[in-house]
Amino acid sequence: MDRPKTLPLAVVGVSHRTAPVEVRERMAFAPSEAEQALLELRSLAGVEEAVLLSTCNRSEFYLFPAVDRRGLAAAEELFRSHAGDLERPTADFLFRRHGEGVVRHLFQVSSGLDSMVTGEAEIQGQVRDAYERATSLQVHPPMAGPVLNRLFQMALSVGGQVRAHTAIGEGSASVASVAVELARKIFGSLRGKRVLVMGAGATAELMVEALARDGVRGIFVANRTLERAVPLAEKLHGHALSMDRLVEALPAVDIILSSTAAPHPVLPHSLFREAFPRGRRRPLLAIDIAIPRDIDPRIGDESEVFLYNVDDLRKIVDDHVRVRAGAVPAAERIIQQHSQEFRSWFASLEVVPVIRNMRERAEAHRQAEIERLFRGLAHLKEEDRARVEVFSRRLLNKLLHDPTVRLRKGMVDGAGADLVDAVRFLYGVDAEGRPEEGAPNPPTSREEGEGDAIQSKERSG
Amino acid sequence: MIHLLAFFLYLGAFILWVRFLLSGARGDGPNVASAVVGVAVVVHAAALGSFWARYGELPLAGPGAALSSLAFVGGMALLALLPVRQVSRVGVALLPFITVCLGIALLVGIRPSDQALVFQGPGFVLHVTFAFLGYQGLAMASAAGFLYLIQHHELKAKRMGRFFHFIPPLATLDLLGQIGVWVGFVALTLALGFGWAWTVQHPGVISLSDPKVLWAILSWAVFAVVLLLRRGRGRREYRSALASVLGFSLILGSYLVIRLTSPGSGFLP
Numbered sequence: 135m136d137r138p139k140t141l142p143l144a145v146v147g148v149s150h151r152t153a154p155v156e157v158r159e160r161m162a163f164a165p166s167e168a169e170q171a172l173l174e175l176r177s178l179a180g181v182e183e184a185v186l187l188s189t190c191n192r193s194e195f196y197l198f199p200a201v202d203r204r205g206l207a208a209a210e211e212l213f214r215s216h217a218g219d220l221e222r223p224t225a226d227f228l229f230r231r232h233g234e235g236v237v238r239h240l241f242q243v244s245s246g247l248d249s250m251v252t253g254e255a256e257i258q259g260q261v262r263d264a265y266e267r268a269t270s271l272q273v274h275p276p277m278a279g280p281v282l283n284r285l286f287q288m289a290l291s292v293g294g295q296v297r298a299h300t301a302i303g304e305g306s307a308s309v310a311s312v313a314v315e316l317a318r319k320i321f322g323s324l325r326g327k328r329v330l331v332m333g334a335g336a337t338a339e340l341m342v343e344a345l346a347r348d349g350v351r352g353i354f355v356a357n358r359t360l361e362r363a364v365p366l367a368e369k370l371h372g373h374a375l376s377m378d379r380l381v382e383a384l385p386a387v388d389i390i391l392s393s394t395a396a397p398h399p400v401l402p403h404s405l406f407r408e409a410f411p412r413g414r415r416r417p418l419l420a421i422d423i424a425i426p427r428d429i430d431p432r433i434g435d436e437s438e439v440f441l442y443n444v445d446d447l448r449k450i451v452d453d454h455v456r457v458r459a460g461a462v463p464a465a466e467r468i469i470q471q472h473s474q475e476f477r478s479w480f481a482s483l484e485v486v487p488v489i490r491n492m493r494e495r496a497e498a499h500r501q502a503e504i505e506r507l508f509r510g511l512a513h514l515k516e517e518d519r520a521r522v523e524v525f526s527r528r529l530l531n532k533l534l535h536d537p538t539v540r541l542r543k544g545m546v547d548g549a550g551a552d553l554v555d556a557v558r559f560l561y562g563v564d565a566e567g568r569p570e571e572g573a574p575n576p577p578t579s580r581e582e583g584e585g586d587a588i589q590s591k592e593r594s595g
Numbered sequence: 596m597i598h599l600l601a602f603f604l605y606l607g608a609f610i611l612w613v614r615f616l617l618s619g620a621r622g623d624g625p626n627v628a629s630a631v632v633g634v635a636v637v638v639h640a641a642a643l644g645s646f647w648a649r650y651g652e653l654p655l656a657g658p659g660a661a662l663s664s665l666a667f668v669g670g671m672a673l674l675a676l677l678p679v680r681q682v683s684r685v686g687v688a689l690l691p692f693i694t695v696c697l698g699i700a701l702l703v704g705i706r707p708s709d710q711a712l713v714f715q716g717p718g719f720v721l722h723v724t725f726a727f728l729g730y731q732g733l734a735m736a737s738a739a740g741f742l743y744l745i746q747h748h749e750l751k752a753k754r755m756g757r758f759f760h761f762i763p764p765l766a767t768l769d770l771l772g773q774i775g776v777w778v779g780f781v782a783l784t785l786a787l788g789f790g791w792a793w794t795v796q797h798p799g800v801i802s803l804s805d806p807k808v809l810w811a812i813l814s815w816a817v818f819a820v821v822l823l824l825r826r827g828r829g830r831r832e833y834r835s836a837l838a839s840v841l842g843f844s845l846i847l848g849s850y851l852v853i854r855l856t857s858p859g860s861g862f863l864p
Contacts, residue, residue: 322764437830
């Protein structure tokens with residue numbers, strides 16, 4: 135059997151690095167489409183194992199085994215038919231990786247190193263979903279068989295380790311997530327906290343949605359005119375109010391998000407004083423992402439007010455991105471180490487049956503020789519027989535130890551294919567480790583016993 | 596020897612918390628540090644049990660024995676916080692107090708008092724135990740308050756660095772501080788009540804002008820002030836945190852002054 139020198143794995147797909155969003159969205163697969171695509175891939179190209187990872191930033195087919203181009207060609211065809219007509223050929227947007235490159239790529243993906251925002255955490259869950267979707271398909275053999283099963287399990291574990299032991303996921307890398315993180319550090323639980331949204335900017339909306347996911351309930355939307363506040367309030371399941379009612383609303387809220395297009399501060403210090411004549415009693419998080427600023431900066435000097443403007447948030451995000459970028463080398467080291475581990479594991483898949491057969495045959499020889507020896511030495515006491523038995527076992531283990539270790543190491547180093555061939559030739563075993571037809575079997579005790587009898591007759595005659 | 600082991604375990608737990616803080620609150624630091632605190636408290640309990648078995652009295656009298664028991668109450672309080680995610684991080688501020696108490700106890704020797712106590716029996720045990728609980732309550736509030744002030748400063752300075760990530764939320768620290776002060780206040784009030792009841796039964800043995808009595812009254816007053824400051828308008832949480840830290844420092848400082856100026860004071864004859 136021809137065995138590849140590298141891992142027989144392949145990945146083909148598009149990502150934010152190879153295709154613009156217009157193309158990525160055409161090549162994205164919904165969960166039900168993904169299952170269908172995997173089944174088609176198997177029926178078209180006979181791919182044994184496949185997983186499809188499809189998110190807003192990437193769509194990738196992972197294939198095993200990929201010893202010829204059939205699987206890749208079928209996956210590319212699936213992309214082409216799914217995307218329909220594009221301005222350029224589909225192949226122009228696709229990237230391909232083979233062998234160990236696939237392992238490294240998936241580990242980088244699950245660790246967030248290949249994400250648009252380095253270190254983003256959502257990808258870990260998306261990789262898990264893709265893997266579980268493949269494993270949940272009721273097909274035989276399973277779509278995520280032993281190899282991709284192991285590969286994805288390791289990818290999830292590597293992603294977790296990279297996040298735990300490096301700064302790759304440190305801090306928030308978007309303005310909305312920084313707002314949520316700040317709110318959590320001030321209030322602990324956000325359950326039941328109230329938010330006032332001033333203006334109707336998209337970023338403020340994103341922030342409110344993120345806060346709502348964390349349990350924020352009372353949402354007030356204030357705008358210059360009540361009519362303009364109503365649509366956003368309805369969308370966020372909140373209450374609309376006009377700006378002239380700010381003084382009444384302020385004491386009730388814990389968080390203010392502001393993003394109006396007003397040319398002057400909509401929350402001047404005098405208005406704040408009016409709302410809190412003796413100062414604020416509870417903490418207030420105020421996030422002002424408007425330019426020019428909506429909230430008078432002097433309000434930030436109030437003791438229980440934590441005021442952040444767009445520059446403050448951008449600086450925090452930039453700091454976090456810098457910290458994350460600095461963590462990439464450490465993350466790559468973890469990925470490298472586990473890629474090596476996967477290669478060793480895969481190599482062991484091939485070499486284990488060969489080693490097992492080699493040892494079984496050697497053991498059969500040993501047992502046959504021991505029986506033959508004991509027949510000629512019938513006077514030996516039981517304890518002496520046991521000693522000889524132990525001696526023969528030790529000798530066998532010592533003789534086989536080095537070849538076994540070197541064979542394993544050879545496989546890991548990528549030069550093991552020839553070694554396996556050599557062992558198979560010497561021991562006469564096939565790819566699964568079974569004795570090949572025509573290979574000499576270890577002599578049975580009966581045959582050898584007959585030989586001894588003939589020899590002893592010859593000697594006595 | 597067992598006390599020494601407990602000391603090193605508390606110290607080890609503190610070092611683990613600091614390492615976790617410096618790493619930017621990454622890795623499995625909290626689990627390991629929490630486990631070490633758990634072991635330290637168990638070992639410490641064994642050490643105090645061994646003291647009881649050896650001398651036939653609770654380790655409450657004598658500076659070394661009392662300090663060890665005080666540290667143990669702190670260890671128990673920390674142990675109670677361990678299951679609460681993030682809150683256990685207050686250990687980084689509380690463990691130094693526990694470790695120093697136990698360290699001093701080891702230095703002065705953990706043995707019964709050289710002199711026979713006048714105040715004995717269950718009343719004495721309750722008096723000292725409640726007093727320890729009271730001081731540890733304030734120690735806990737002070738540790739939480741200390742972290743609150745740092746986190747408040749980080750938020751005001753708009754920094755999201757190691758301290759920001761490590762220290763629990765302001766609201767959590769405030770709640771912990773409140774619990775510490777209230778538990779401490781009630782316990783110290785009970786301790787003083789038991790002490791006062793004893794002085795009523797044995798008039799003339801200890802006077803109000805005794806430094807230790809004055810110190811106990813000062814401690815109670817500190818608690819009262821910390822609680823009163825919380826009731827005012829504006830910056831309640833911040834004021835309360837600051838008051839806990841300053842109040843605890845004042846109690847510690849005044850204790851040291853009393854020990855240095857009148858080492859023989861207390862319930863000794």
